[in-house]
Amino acid sequence: MTDTASPSLPVDPEVEALHDLVLKSLDDDKAEEVVTIPLSGKSSIADHMVIASGRSTRQVAAMATKLAERIKRETGLIARIEGLPVADWVLIDAGDVVVHLFRPEVRSFYNLERMWAFGDDAAATPPGNA
Template sequence: MAKATVKAKAPASKASAAKSKPTAAKPKAAESKWLKTILHSLNEMKAEDTVVIDLSDKSSIGETMVVTTGRSNVHLASIADRVVKDLKASGMTGIAVEGLRQGDWVVIDTGSVLVHVFRPEVRSFYGIESMWSA
């Protein structure tokens, strides 16, 4: 299966910023540790089409958003479980998880990094990347 990759493209100008793709985050030291742990977990679990979005100038809900895809409900739940397990093993506390029972869209909130794990059709339907890249 496809290896998780970080897609990033910085806008060339203010005019193109509205139509730009999500940009890679410039995380702080502690956030960088958590982000690296998250991306490693996603890669190990073979999550697909992983995108990192910098929210620092866009929202107070977090500094960084990670959006990724799982192939099925079981794969999605396994990805979320692994991310949480690895974050806790790295020393993070206070992790909130929503959506595991439904299995279409799981959100992992670490306080500074939000991780959205979608099934492919749900990700397409909501288009969360385009919502946050403007």
Template sequence: MQTDKLIELVLDALDDMKAKDVVVLDVQGKSTVTDFMVVASGTSKRHVVSCAEHVIEKVKKAGRLPLGMEGAEVGDWILADLGEVVVHVMMPDARSFYDLERLWSFDADLAEDA
């Protein structure tokens, strides 16, 4: 499955579950772990877990095996590793505290010059 199709599938799954404030971050050249991150918020710990589980379910139905999922036991922040796309579903407080959008917004060209 091509990366853009995988992102579309993830966004559809999150939309199905009414995830909040969904953002796609292009981290190509900034991360050696993945090419894209999708960050979304849930309204409760159960909602966070349900959103992440739904993403995993839809990805599996599309014939793609996720590499893993972390954080379901707690529910504040769940990471679903899909390879070139990593999905973060978080409670608003955790999202605000870790501020992944700001963390990954640095310019890779500037970092290389430093």
């Protein structure tokens, strides 16, 4: 994966390790249409936003739960989770990386990729395509 952050901003290895952990966990759990939006220098909420889909509420809930457990086990961070009971849209806030997991039709409705594109065609890049 190529770094998509601005060349003038320093890259924090801990943030990148957390981002890589998130991407690996989602890949292991068969997440679909995984997209990373770099936020460093654009927003103070996080350095990366990751958006992915699951095929069902059960898969979305399982991915979110496993991801939070992996983050805690491997980094010691306690990620906050919102939306788990319904699992149409689950937010996992791991500090420097924020993850949105959706069922496909809910993702399409909210279209976060477009909202956070900042007018930059390259802002939302699938891993490996940057």
